[in-house]
Amino acid sequence: MDSIFQGLGQAVRLIFTLDPDLYEIIAMSLRVTLSAVAIASLIGLPLGAWLAVNRFRHRRATIAVLNALMGLPPVVVGLFVYLLLSRSGPFGVLGLLFTPTAMIIAQVIIITPLIASIAHQAIRDLWAEYHDLLISMNATRGQRIRSLLWDGRRALLTAMLAGFGRAIGEVGAIMIVGGSIEHSTRVLTTAIALETSKGNLEFALGLGVVLIALAVAVNLLIHTLSGTERAPAW
Amino acid sequence: MSTLTGILGATDAPAGLREDSARPLLPLRLEGAVAQVRGRVLVGPVDLTITRTGVTIVMGPNGSGKTTLLRLMHGLQRLSAGTIRWNVPDDVARERQAYVFQAPIMMRRSVLDNIAYPLILHGVARREARARAADWAERVGLGAALQRGAPVLSGGEKQKLALARALIRRPEILFLDEPCANLDGRAMREIEAILLDARAAGTRIVMATHDMGQARRLASEVVFLYGGKVHESAEAGAFFEAPGTPEAEAFINGEIVE
Numbered sequence: 475m476d477s478i479f480q481g482l483g484q485a486v487r488l489i490f491t492l493d494p495d496l497y498e499i500i501a502m503s504l505r506v507t508l509s510a511v512a513i514a515s516l517i518g519l520p521l522g523a524w525l526a527v528n529r530f531r532h533r534r535a536t537i538a539v540l541n542a543l544m545g546l547p548p549v550v551v552g553l554f555v556y557l558l559l560s561r562s563g564p565f566g567v568l569g570l571l572f573t574p575t576a577m578i579i580a581q582v583i584i585i586t587p588l589i590a591s592i593a594h595q596a597i598r599d600l601w602a603e604y605h606d607l608l609i610s611m612n613a614t615r616g617q618r619i620r621s622l623l624w625d626g627r628r629a630l631l632t633a634m635l636a637g638f639g640r641a642i643g644e645v646g647a648i649m650i651v652g653g654s655i656e657h658s659t660r661v662l663t664t665a666i667a668l669e670t671s672k673g674n675l676e677f678a679l680g681l682g683v684v685l686i687a688l689a690v691a692v693n694l695l696i697h698t699l700s701g702t703e704r705a706p707a708w
Numbered sequence: 709m710s711t712l713t714g715i716l717g718a719t720d721a722p723a724g725l726r727e728d729s730a731r732p733l734l735p736l737r738l739e740g741a742v743a744q745v746r747g748r749v750l751v752g753p754v755d756l757t758i759t760r761t762g763v764t765i766v767m768g769p770n771g772s773g774k775t776t777l778l779r780l781m782h783g784l785q786r787l788s789a790g791t792i793r794w795n796v797p798d799d800v801a802r803e804r805q806a807y808v809f810q811a812p813i814m815m816r817r818s819v820l821d822n823i824a825y826p827l828i829l830h831g832v833a834r835r836e837a838r839a840r841a842a843d844w845a846e847r848v849g850l851g852a853a854l855q856r857g858a859p860v861l862s863g864g865e866k867q868k869l870a871l872a873r874a875l876i877r878r879p880e881i882l883f884l885d886e887p888c889a890n891l892d893g894r895a896m897r898e899i900e901a902i903l904l905d906a907r908a909a910g911t912r913i914v915m916a917t918h919d920m921g922q923a924r925r926l927a928s929e930v931v932f933l934y935g936g937k938v939h940e941s942a943e944a945g946a947f948f949e950a951p952g953t954p955e956a957e958a959f960i961n962g963e964i965v966e
């Protein structure tokens with residue numbers, strides 16, 4: 475119990491003393507995670523919408539695979555990306571291993587299925603609701619998808635936030651491909667793991683509090699900016 | 709030079725298309741039309757002609773196939789057998805119809821944007837579409853609710869919105885599936901007045917209703933469905949004065965028709 479309070483105290487001290495190491499770690503966490511969310515959204519949101527409104531062969535199988543990919547163990551993804559990027563791997567010449575880019579790649583692989591799957595469910599439900607109306611009004615395929623994406627934008631935002639939440643808290647994969655190198659690829663989660671293993675429990679706890687606060691703050695910020703909590707639900 | 713004017717001339721639609729859009733949409737002819745789902749016949753075979761003018765009221769007990777018949781005519785229900793032919797090609801026909809669903813479909817947008825939506829789909833500028841939508845909202849009594857979200861409207865308000873949205877492009881034919889089911893007496897009168905206006909402006913009306921009074925006030929022709937078949941199809945006066953079948957007579961008299 476004591477160490478928890480000391481950890482909280484440590485967190486407050488770290489934040490208000492503008493500890494440069496801490497801010498560097500926070501910045502790296504945000505940079506990697508936000509990049510991954512942006513890329514994964516660019517792939518996952520249109521993919522989810524497309525799966526929702528199109529009938530094609532193997533559609534069910536595709537969706538089943540997508541849902542299964544959501545459960546990919548991050549450590550295995552990390553290993554996979556490691557093998558691809560390592561010196562002897564197919565992309566070894568790019569020299570990306572142990573860089574932020576490698577961490578972004580791993581996170582994109584982890585959260586794209588999540589974002590696509592949530593987007594797919596939301597758009598599918600909305601499409602079921604709108605189907606007869608849009609068909610009756612002779613909306614073109616493009617008009618249908620645009621209307622669904624626009625009217626479903628809150629759900630899509632939720633999908634992105636879910637991706638953000640998963641990515642910012644992820645440790646296994648980015649530890650493997652990023653290496654938690656000080657002043658280079660160290661992020662909040664890998665720093666926590668490292669400090670804990672060194673026995674710096676208070677510092678680790680302080681970082682944990684910062685991590686949670688960051689996740690909450692980003693959620694609140696995005697909700698405020700998009701007005702989700704102001705307007706009613708449509 | 710002639711090719712150039714051909715390309716530049718904005719009104720220079722292909723000859724076929726120009727003819728089609730000048731042709732009236734109606735009559736609509738159903739011949740042996742059947743709607744079947746997983747081997748079960750829901751409606752049909754139906755032989756029916758919707759002529760150019762008037763108000764057709766579709767009546768019948770719950771589950772008799774009113775909704776299915778309307779959806780079949782509008783092209784939302786797959787035709788399993790027989791033919792349904794408009795006076796113009798099918799792709800042109802859809803553009804000139806509108807449909808008000810039994811359970812109104814509200815887009816997750818404001819009342820104004822819901823009503824303006826059909827215009828936006830057809831390339832009308834947003835500002836003009838909103839202005840015309842505001843007029844229509846006023847007409848159906850939603851003038852004070854323009855910025856409210858359509859999904860939070862009351863049942864009756866949703867039906868009014870659906871009607872305004874259906875009429876805003878001045879369809880040649882309007883299908884209505886029990887549009888007054890949730891309306892109080894006054895709202896029903898207002899809606900009926902709007903429907904009569906639309907009819908006077910040249911919109912053909914085909915409407916399913918349970919309300920006998922409304923049927924008598926509006927109908928010029930009645931289609932009585934029973935067990936998925938057109939049991940009787942007659943001019944309104946004749947139908948109400950002297951129904952041709954015992955089921956129709958019992959229905960008119962408010963008796964329970966199984």
Ligand SMILES: Nc1ncnc2c1ncn2[C@@H]1O[C@H](COP(=O)(O)OP(=O)(O)OP(=O)(O)O)[C@@H](O)[C@H]1O
Nearest residue numbers: 745750751768769770771772773774775776777810
């Ligand atoms: N997609 C469907 N699959 C299977 N059965 C259906 C389907 N749609 C309608 N039915 C059945 O077809 C019959 C006719 O339904 P319909 O909705 O046309 O009746 P209705 O006359 O409009 O009834 P109500 O007065 O209750 O609106 C009903 O028995 C219904 O259960």
Ligand SMILES: [Mg+2]
Nearest residue numbers: 774775810885
């Ligand atoms: Mg019905």
